Amino acid sequence: xxxxxNAGTTKVSSSVKKAMLPYLDEIYGNASSLHNAGQIAKxxxxxxxxxxxxxxxxxxxxxxxxxxxxxSDNWAIESACKxxxxxxxxxxxxxxxxxHAILNKLKEKEKQGFKVTYLPVYENGIVKASDLENAIxxxxxxITIMMANNEIGTIxxxxxxxxxxxxxxxxxxxxxxxAVGHIPVDVKDLGINMLSVxxxxxxxxxxxxxxxxxxxxPLFPLINGGAQEKNKRAGTENIMGAVGLSVALKNAVEExxxxxxxxxxxxxKLFYSLSKIPHSKINGDKKNRLxxxxxxxxxxxxGESLLLLLNEKGICASSGSACTSGSLDPxxxxxxxxxxxxxxxxxxxxxxxxYNTLKEINYVIKTVPEIVSYLREISPVWDELEKGERxxxx
Numbered sequence: 215x216x217x218x219x220n221a222g223t224t225k226v227s228s229s230v231k232k233a234m235l236p237y238l239d240e241i242y243g244n245a246s247s248l249h250n251a252g253q254i255a256k257x258x259x260x261x262x263x264x265x266x267x268x269x270x271x272x273x274x275x276x277x278x279x280x281x282x283x284x285x286s287d288n289w290a291i292e293s294a295c296k297x298x299x300x301x302x303x304x305x306x307x308x309x310x311x312x313x314h315a316i317l318n319k320l321k322e323k324e325k326q327g328f329k330v331t332y333l334p335v336y337e338n339g340i341v342k343a344s345d346l347e348n349a350i351x352x353x354x355x356x357i358t359i360m361m362a363n364n365e366i367g368t369i370x371x372x373x374x375x376x377x378x379x380x381x382x383x384x385x386x387x388x389x390x391x392x393a394v395g396h397i398p399v400d401v402k403d404l405g406i407n408m409l410s411v412x413x414x415x416x417x418x419x420x421x422x423x424x425x426x427x428x429x430x431x432p433l434f435p436l437i438n439g440g441a442q443e444k445n446k447r448a449g450t451e452n453i454m455g456a457v458g459l460s461v462a463l464k465n466a467v468e469e470x471x472x473x474x475x476x477x478x479x480x481x482x483k484l485f486y487s488l489s490k491i492p493h494s495k496i497n498g499d500k501k502n503r504l505x506x507x508x509x510x511x512x513x514x515x516x517g518e519s520l521l522l523l524l525n526e527k528g529i530c531a532s533s534g535s536a537c538t539s540g541s542l543d544p545x546x547x548x549x550x551x552x553x554x555x556x557x558x559x560x561x562x563x564x565x566x567x568x569y570n571t572l573k574e575i576n577y578v579i580k581t582v583p584e585i586v587s588y589l590r591e592i593s594p595v596w597d598e599l600e601k602g603e604r605x606x607x608x
Contacts, residue, residue, distance in 0.1 A: 216574045218531045220415075220506060221364055221392060221565035226458070227417040233461040234419065237454035245451045246442060259453045262460035269463045270409070271400040272426050278433075278443050279456045282423040283391035283412035284315040289425050289436040289447075290387040290408040291319050291358065295328065296434045297385065298355025304328045305353040309341050309370075310550040312360050313389055317546075329353075339368035339498040339551050346375055350382050357386045361393035361409075365547040365563055366498030367507025369397065376405040385431060391415055391423075395466035396474070396504055407431040411463075413455065417567070418462030422455030473568045478505040480566055480575045485510075487579040491586055493599075493608045497548060497561065506566040511553060513608045514596035515560045515589040523585045529578060532563045556595070557607050 217225070237258075243251030245259050260274070267274045280286045291306075298304055308320060310332045320330045331349045333341050341359055350357075357379045362369045372388055379386035387408040390399060394409075395416025401409060408431065411424035427433045439448025466473075485496060485508060493513040512520070517533035524531055533545070544558035553561075564578070590596040598604045 216529045218564045220567040223414045224417045224567055230418055230458050230462045234454050234458040255453055259451055259456055262456040265460040269467050271402050276426055276429055278425045280423040280425050281421055283410050286410035286423050286425040287315040287389055288319050292436055293434045294356035294385045297432050303353045303355040305351050307331045307349050307357045309333045309335055309359050311335050311547040313364055335550050337552050339366050341370050343374050346378055354384050357384055361388045361390040362504050364392045366509045367503035368498045369502050373404050380405055401426055413459035416462050416466040419455050419458040422452055422459045474505040477566045481508050483575055484508045488582055491583050493606055495608045508564040511557045511561045512586050513557055514593050514599055517559055517561050519589055527581050533561050554607055
């Protein structure tokens with residue numbers, strides 16, 4: 215099996231797995247307990263917190279462990295909206311192609327009386343600072359823009375956008391789930407208020423994430439109960455998960471330059487080779503994107519059929535976010551960058567990891583054109599395109 219869906223989730227690395235095992239049967243105390251077993255567990259939890267903080271250039275007390283990126287996103291939005299309600303400010307700014315953890319939460323806030331502005335991302339998949347500046351009103355309480363897109367990998371100018379939010383004294387949150395562990399992230403340099411992280415995107419475990427909240431930014435509890443996470447998030451701490459995430463993040467930061475260099479070479483080889491397929495299109499900015507992200511559309515085919523046939527050939531890829539894989543609707547991300555429905559439906563997302571090899575990529579380069587050709591041969595739409603009865607969109 216060739217696994218090329220690392221934006222969906224990654225394999226837990228052997229070093230992370232080894233680091234987590236003691237918390238199953240050796241260091242298993244409840245960190246809220248006063249006895250030795252509990253206090254030893256708490257020491258390990260706080261070390262993990264400190265390690266994560268150092269990787270992000272944050273303060274230890276600014277790191278809150280969560281169940282993952284979705285919870286972190288929801289927590290950030292809910293907290294900022296509560297502040298907005300207190301100040302009688304109920305306007306939120308986001309981008310048109312955020313993850314559904316953001317978009318669906320904002321739909322809920324709209325039903326509660328908040329107004330949401332969705333900034334365009336254009337063909338290259340990048341938010342313009344001028345659009346953000348023009349969208350701000352005296353009622354804006356939150357700006358939330360993802361750091362790197364989960365489908366097309368484009369990287370946003372977060373520092374520039376956050377500078378604008380600072381000027382207007384508006385809380386700025388970024389969903390950095392796809393970015394952390396893959397590009398350098400310095401929260402102080404970026405000037406942001408809140409940031410979301412998920413461990414399973416950089417070879418850590420599933421079910422654990424982080425919300426960074428800058429000191430001085432009000433944070434209201436999302437989950438009520440006990441006094442865990444500085445009275446901000448109730449529930450017995452997932453110490454094994456926190457340790458796993460911290461080790462994975464340290465590894466990712468240390469290996470980043472080497473891994474990115476390898477992934478980019480493999481990705482560029484994919485782009486160069488598969489772009490030779492007629493009527494195909496690279497989605498998103500070709501350079502300002504994550505090193506491991508490949509996304510292309512092939513006219514005249516269905517992405518679902520492409521994925522199923524790739525799977526039969528032993529290749530695991532995707533057509534978009536794993537969170538919407540059950541939907542037959544075209545990707546909102548691809549529609550937001552101007553693709554028509556027919557082209558958006560024929561997309562392929564390949565996301566690499568440090569474990570992928572040149573041999574695997576060469577096999578993909580051989581296999582994808584064969585499958586695309588086969589699907590076009592049996593497609594009545596492609597037949598109409600080739601006969602000139604329809605115009606090619608690509």
